[in-house]
Amino acid sequence: MDRIPTVEALARRGMVVADSECCFCNSGPDSVSHLFSSCPFALSLWEKISLWCRVLNFFVLSFRDLVEIQNNGSRKESERKAVQGVIYTACWLLWKARNNLRFNGKRSSVEEIFSDVRKFSCLYWPAQFSGSCVSNKVLVKKKGTTNNATT
Numbered sequence: 786m787d788r789i790p791t792v793e794a795l796a797r798r799g800m801v802v803a804d805s806e807c808c809f810c811n812s813g814p815d816s817v818s819h820l821f822s823s824c825p826f827a828l829s830l831w832e833k834i835s836l837w838c839r840v841l842n843f844f845v846l847s848f849r850d851l852v853e854i855q856n857n858g859s860r861k862e863s864e865r866k867a868v869q870g871v872i873y874t875a876c877w878l879l880w881k882a883r884n885n886l887r888f889n890g891k892r893s894s895v896e897e898i899f900s901d902v903r904k905f906s907c908l909y910w911p912a913q914f915s916g917s918c919v920s921n922k923v924l925v926k927k928k929g930t931t932n933n934a935t936t
């Protein structure tokens with residue numbers, strides 16, 4: 786996890802960064818551990834994702850928990866891969882939101898990030914979510930609406 790250039794990781798490489806606090810909550814360090822697993826902002830996102838993906842016992846105490854969470858419960862292989870994909874997508878979007886806030890001063894809400902997680906996840910793994918993905922149906926419906934409007 787040291788490859789992700791958080792302030793904490795940069796400090797270990799000898800770089801001095803003035804603002805070392807988490808830009809989401811301003812009450813924790815800018816570290817992988819905090820940004821992805823203990824920041825209240827991230828925990829709100831994981832809570833939404835656990836409900837959406839119907840993953841029970843979605844406890845995120847460390848980044849490793851995120852990587853291994855799809856192994857919890859008795860899921861089909863395709864469902865496990867889909868959950869893993871959703872989590873990786875969420876991590877990427879969380880990191881992107883962190884960078885956008887830290888470097889551009891633009892704050893995203895948890896709802897906005899969650900909305901993007903659903904959009905990207907359904908685009909990448911539509912088969913896994915058919916029948917269980919509300920936003921996938923909405924996305925298809927929206928696409929149909931857009932097509933009808935343009936034709």
Ligand SMILES: [Zn+2]
Nearest residue numbers: 807810813824
């Ligand atoms: Zn935080």
